[in-house]
Amino acid sequence: RKEVEQDPGPFNVPEGATVAFNCTYSNSASQSFFWYRQDCRKEPKLLMSVYSSGNEDGRFTAQLNRASQYISLLIRDSKLSDSATYLCVVIPNSGGYQKVTFGTGTKLQVIP
């Protein structure tokens, strides 16, 4: 089983829709979680961190479920500019050596 798994999509949604992505991880000792956004042929950029209590940033909500070992990203009122690939990132609590692992990414296409 891969350390971090995501549904690759693509998710094709109309403007204004709400869409959610999940990301599962296998290492129960994982410490920190993040969502990154990657536009076509560009480098990934941090979208938001994921906190145990859940957190929100405008139209984006991130949640962590440690018991089931997954994180989620919810996007409300989708915009055309949200079209991108969304990557989840897991950082283990491994005693100082940081092996940062990415999911394969979920592609979102917002349609007019």
Next chain:
Amino acid sequence: NAGVTQTPKFRVLKTGQSMTLLCAQDMNHEYMYWYRQDPGMGLRLIHYSVGEGTTAKGEVPDGYNVSRLKKQNFLLGLESAAPSQTSVYFCATLKGANTGELFFGEGSRLTVL
């Protein structure tokens, strides 16, 4: 403040040739990473470094070597390039343990014929 700079940005190699990708950062970050990204595969970790003089293998290290002689530079070497190494390579830095945000270079597109 350049952040993370990768050179070269594009390169075409013939099978068997060698080359080195340079990642330079001016943020004084401890951790540096080399990833490759292929269609449908996401970002896969090749090697990483947690400080000057130290390196470690990632998920797909075969065919690559790395060095971190200076804190600001992380070099990725291909000793004998193979077509399977055609990919986009990203370098990234992390300030320290559990800080979270990775800073990426713009990527290096390598084609091996």
